[in-house]
Amino acid sequence: MNAGEAGEDEASRKELRPYKVYAIEEGVVIDHIPPKKACDVINVLGALEGDSIVTLGVNLDSKQMGKKDVVKIERKELSWEELMKIALIAPDASLNIIKGHKVVDKLKIKVPAMFEKVVRCPNPNCITRHEPVDTKFHTVSERPFRLRCHFCERVFEREEVSLI
Ligand SMILES: [Zn+2]
Structure with missing residues (x-):
């Protein structure tokens, strides 16, 4: 060749x-x-x-x-x-x-202001980890993507939370 x-x-x-x-x-x-x-x-x-x-x-x-x-x-x-x-x-x-x-x-796709029942809270002390409560997260910012748990109020990076 x-x-x-x-x-x-x-x-x-x-x-x-x-x-x-x-x-x-x-x-x-x-x-x-x-x-x-x-x-x-x-x-x-x-x-x-x-x-x-x-x-x-x-x-x-x-x-x-x-x-x-x-x-x-x-x-x-x-x-x-x-x-x-x-x-x-x-x-x-x-x-x-x-x-x-x-x-x-x-x-x-639009990032909603709130994510309900789709994300698990990584905080082991959060009520959603111990009681049958539906999870709720507020979008804090999109870039970087940050979410705040409605119940324990802790803020997490998108990479820290997992989908249910
Ligand atoms: Zn929480």
Whole structure:
């Protein structure tokens, strides 16, 4: 193989780079997920529990983010609770709603002022860890992402809290 052929090989490999997803008739595309977080989004949505087609792209090139993940789920409508969970993992995510093979709506995820029943308080002395109380967290700031427990009033970094 000479140098010219090697160059061609590299070019054809680059042509394979575009991200092609399986077309779906109805569902949702969750775009602008931080890189390597696609699986977390799929897990919190329980997307693998049914028989819907689920497509994920990891470490895709993004002008906005450098690298990003994308998740596409067939026959999926997101509840308010699911939107809260996505906001915790991917606060800059955008959603494309697909109906009849077309994108009918584009939405930006908004970080809500309050997260109810989706986050566990890391404070071992918090009442929510000992009593059957639904957790409640207030958004203190988005950048950095900080939350305050409604009950013990402690403030946590997003990385410190886990999803229920
Ligand atoms: Zn607490």
